[in-house]
Amino acid sequence: MIGAPDRPPGSRAPSARRVLLARAVSALGAAMLAGCDRLSRSEWLPPLLALGEKLSSAAQRGLAPGALAQEFSVAEISPLFRSNGTSDPDNPDYQAMVDNRFENWALEVDGLVEQPSRFSLSALRALPARTQITRHDCVEGWSAIAQWTGVPLAQVLAHVRPRADARYVVFHCADPMEPDGTGFYYESIDLEEAVHPQTLLAYEMNGERLPVAHGAPLRLRVERQLGYKHAKYLMRIELVASFAHIAGGRGGYWEDLGYQWHAGL
Amino acid sequence: MADSKALLRLPGRGEFIDRHSLIVRVTHWINVLCVTVLLMSGLHIFNAWPRLHWGQVSGSSADALFEIGSRRDADGRLAGFTRIFGHEFVTTGVLGVSADARGVMQGRAFPEWATLPGPYWLPMAREWHFFFAWLFVLNGLVYLLHTVCGHHLRRDLLPDRSDLAGLGRSFVDHLRLRHPTGTGALRYNPLQKLAYLVVIFMLLPLMTLAGWALSPWLDAVLPGWVNLLGGRQAARTLHFAMACLLCAFVLVHVFEVLASGVWNQLRSMLTGRYRLPGDDHDRRA
Incomplete structure (x- = not known):
């Protein structure tokens, strides 16, 4: 414990030597901890530590580039599925779309594509769908299982035809992350992950329209990565x-705050 | 055997022997560093979701096997609790509620002095954890290659018949804090061998495997393999439980080092040279 609690009256005073020793040990410990925290803020250590994540990312992507995430049965669906991050975007434009049931919502797909397009919700629903029951793992440590229905991102990409120089798919969302209504959530994945068969633009959760708390009307599912990659409230x-020119330049809202872009662990 | 020929004249008490090979010494100290960092950064990562569950998913707080949390008591003060299998303990000051660097009480599972980094900084804790996890695994592989392919395992770690026969006596000796002397100290004692084998071949591999099971990407490599550990949340619980067992081992290990001649033991793990201890009671090994 840091800071000795008050001694109850009448208790025996510890010997001076013991007090000195305890103080020395706790001072040494505090110095070491402060040293470690200073290391975390140093110029040289974080890039070295990041080697670990780089190795993990390379090993994971090399080991099983196209592996499918485990799928579960209906009986295994979690009764409780937390809504993390934004659960009701503080954005008047978005709230207006909620009010008219996303009738005039449309997904813009543009950038380095041959045919920039807009997809209404019914247009997306008209494309061949995929349903999967998967486990959602949050970077905080919790897990929950749900059933997701949506259109594989590969199909949307086939429609807009990415140009040869396109490498990443960036997802722009409707939820502002700053109190003043700016700093919209965003995420990115590479084209390889984008055409993985389980990478979905999901519009249903557990057989119902996607609830607002879980990203209505459309959210991303990238089943082999942690929860923060699964961008909600997709707009564009x-x-x-390269995503170096977008926001903090590290490919996502949480990535800009120091979390890893490859979220496989 | 070659070994017994080389030892035709057994060294006596007070003489120096070469106890630990260079590889064992180097990998031991790298491991000390790795385990320390992994433990403290691991406690930080645990703090982000301070509950342990069984199965694939984390249900409600009531389903948790283990939970550290905080709540306001009747006077409006923060009170920390720790609940293990439904039994709740007040742990204010250490678990659930503890002081930050400025002495302000705050709700957090493990206190700042036990975690790396101290204040909440999850991405940095993950960076520490994963870097030292790689170092731990690579260092462990070097040790295992040396141990299994060299003679460390067969000569020093695997118990022989006399070890098994002496297990009971070794147990009693440990309780009485009596340590082998003279030629008896040339080798690890039976309980020591058993402890090292369990840690090296069961505890650490299971802890590593359970850590890998927490990666959704690695789970996909062989779909369903995580079920063998009981599911992802069960793997998280196992990962934590193995870390607790490892802490228990380290406590006993350090205690035994202190109790059996700390300078001699430390020197042998630094330089390899170990002085065979004598004994006033002249106990025959």
Whole structure:
């Protein structure tokens, strides 16, 4: 414990030597901890530590590039599925769309594509759908299982035809992350992950229209990565050669705050 | 055997022997560093979701096997609790509620002095954890290659018949804090061998495997393999439980080092040279 609690009256005073020793040990410990925290803020250590994540990312992507995430049975669906991050976007334009049941919502797909397009919800629903029951793992540590129905992102990409120089798919969302209504959530994945068969633009959760708390009307599912990659409240999909020019330049809202772009662990 | 020929004249008490090979010494200290960082950054990562569950998913707080949390008591003060299998304990000051660097009480599972980094900074804790996880695994592989392919395993770690026969006596000796002397100290004692084998071949591999099971990407490599550990949340619980067992091992290990001649033991793990201890009671090994 840091900071000794008050001694109850009448208790025996510890010997001076013991007090000195305890103080020395706790001072040494505090110095070491402060040292470690200073290391975390140093110029040289974080890039070195990041080697670990780079190795993990390379190993994971090399080991099983196209592997399918485990799928579950209806009986395994979680009764409780937390809504993390934004659960009701503080954005008047979005709230207006909620009010008219996303009738005039449309997904823009543009950037490095041959045929920039807009998809209404009914247009997306008209495309061949996929349903999967998967486990959602949050970076915080919790997990929940749900059934997702949506259109594989590969189909939307086939329609807009990415140009040869497109490398990443960026997802722009309707939920502002700053109190003043700016700093919209965004995420990105590479084209390989984008055409994975389980990568969905999901519009249904557990057989119902996607609830607002879980990203209505459309959210991303990238089943082999942690929850923050699964962008909610999708508005626009942009194909880019690099995401260095977008927001903090690290490919996502949480990535800009230090989280890893490859969220496989 | 070659070993017994080389030891035709057994060294006596007070003489120096070469106890630990260079590889064992180097990998031991790298491991100390790795385990320390992994434990403290792991406690930080645990703090982000301070509950343990069984199965694939994390249900409600009531379903948790283990939980550290905080709530306001009747006077409006923050009170920390720890609940294990439904039994709740007040742990204000250490678990659930503890002081930050400025002495302000805050709700957090493990206190700042036990976590790396101290204040909440999850992405940085993950960076520490994964870097040292790689170092731990690579260092462990070097040790295992040396141990299994060299003679460390057969000569020093695997118990022989006399070890098994002496297990009971070794147990009693440990309780009485009596340590082998003279030629008896040339080798690890039976309980020591058993403890090392369990840690090296069961505890650490299971902890590593359970850590891998937490990666959704690795789970996909062989769909369903995580079920063998009981599901992802069960793997998280196992990962934590193995870390607790490892802490228990380290406590006993450090205690035994202190109790059996700390300078001699430390020197042998630094330089390899170990002085065979004598004994006033002249106990025959």
